[in-house]
Amino acid sequence: MTGAWWGAVLGLMLALGGVLTWAGLPVSRRVKLADRVEPYLDRPARRSSLLALDDPRPWSAGELLTPVAARAARLLDRLLGGAESVRARLHRAGMAGDVEAFRVQQVVWGVLCSALAVLLGMVLWFTRGTSPGVVLLLVGCAFLAGVMIRDSLLSRAAGRRERQIMAEFPAVAELLALSVTAGEGTAQALERVARLSRGELAAELDLCLAQARTGASLPEALHGLSRRTGIGPIIRFVDGLVVALQRGTPLGEVLRAQAADAREAARQELIEEGGKREISMMVPVVFLILPVTVLFAVFPGATMLRLAM
Template identity: 25%
Template sequence: MGDVGMMPLLTALVAAVAIAATVYAFMYPYISADRLKDKRVANVSESRAKTLSVRSAAELAANRKKQVAESLKDIESRQKAKEKLTLSIRLERAGLDIQPRTYWIASAVSAVLCAVLAKSMLPSSASSLAPMLMIAALLVGGFGLPRFVLAKITARRQNKFLVELANSIDVIVRGIKSGLPLNECLAVIAKESPEPVAGEFREVIEQQRVGVSLPEALHRLTQRMPLAEVKFLAIVVAIQQQSGGNLAEALSNLSSVLRDRFKMAMKVKALSAEAKASAMILGCLPPGVMLMVHTSSPEYIAPLFETRTGNLFILAGLFWMSMGILVMRKMINFKF
């Protein structure tokens, strides 16, 4: 009888244990620390996956930019190798409206004047150096001096163009935002901007009137004005013409970049001014001292001009002075 009375109790106990075990089996993943661990591991894995994806996307973008830059550099080097820089192009870049024949006539006149000046300044005691000095004066006056003057005129013109280019781009940006087409904005620049910006953009407008497309006209502008900033402008306009986009915003960003580059150039020029002045003084000091010694006591310095050993010393001094000037020039000219 006692065993029979215990049966319902045992059955209820077994049922309770079974129900508890079932509930525990279902609830174990939610109440155990393993689920929290798995959750943390999943969160960490997900964040790592996101970080890796972001990093891989950034690396892909950087590699793409690097490839594009290398491609542009390769294209530019090929174009430089293909194009031949003729005298007509150099005269056009300098803004000189003359023919190459006029340039060569002026070079010949310059050579004769330099030879006559060198002959008149040569002392009578140094007659043995006269032929060599005349040949050097003819070469310097006929080839060196005209090319130097042409390069200086070109550099001055390009600097003037570069100073006004950012303002001209701002005119384009404001015109586009007000509803004017790009050609009208270029016409405004051609009329109201100072030279040489007005003349170069006037040439672009005239080329468009005879049927040349705007990207091609700007490409010809880069040939007449081979500056990196002008190439930026031509690339931005060419991309907008092909694929569309907000030209005003792109040109506004380009204007900011050009102003920052100009500020950096002025900062570099200011920081290197002292070094350039020191280099000029060091370069002018030896010939200045020689001239003063020759003026005060010509008999003291006469062996340099009258003897072969002295002539060799003069040639060696000129060679080492040239090397020193080139080294100083390399040290004080910065590329940025």
């Protein structure tokens, strides 16, 4: 490594230290709303530090890295955007709609991939003399790859939960129709189904009932379910429940029809999936089984011709 590269590395470290020092100064910190309101709140008297049984260390690594991770997450959110899309996918995956926490996870994944890229770059540097610029480019690409991998995992989790909800929907709709036909009200039927069922859709119904008990109206809580899931059959299911609650219309036949439609949609999806699998199964048949069959058919004749010659 030449002196010019050593100077560049030392200059980069000095600049990074200056930036971190400026970020840690009180002048560059944002004043949070909680910090502004806290002096005007009544707080219980603090215990003496002599009676505290906490860890005697003055700081921990988590307390030091949390503000840095939060700032990196906010910067990543400004660069990538799409906060509403991320929040919708978090709700669809059954997670809390905390976009900042998800951005922090993306930063952590990016840093881990960057660390692996740094190790690989060091190996390439010392063994093959790779240029430091190539190593930095590799580290940047690894960071972006970690961010995108975490985003892809969120999308997969949302899709997997949606498929599970759609698999549970026909049974839940039929149970609800049976309860309504037996004479129970819509709210009582929802409570019975949520209590007796297990799964993601039952958990969503239980959450709606909990929101209704804490002050929200049941139609508002049901509309929250449709917003969190974002699935077409579930939205129509919720609309039917809301209309029945507001207008008192009969609900049993509507729920049975929705359950039949959901089963038909699931059967159609299975047929389409079977068609795709049939095409993919042609690959081993054509490239593995058929050549072996032809070889077994041709090899004895070729052997006899060789012996005859």
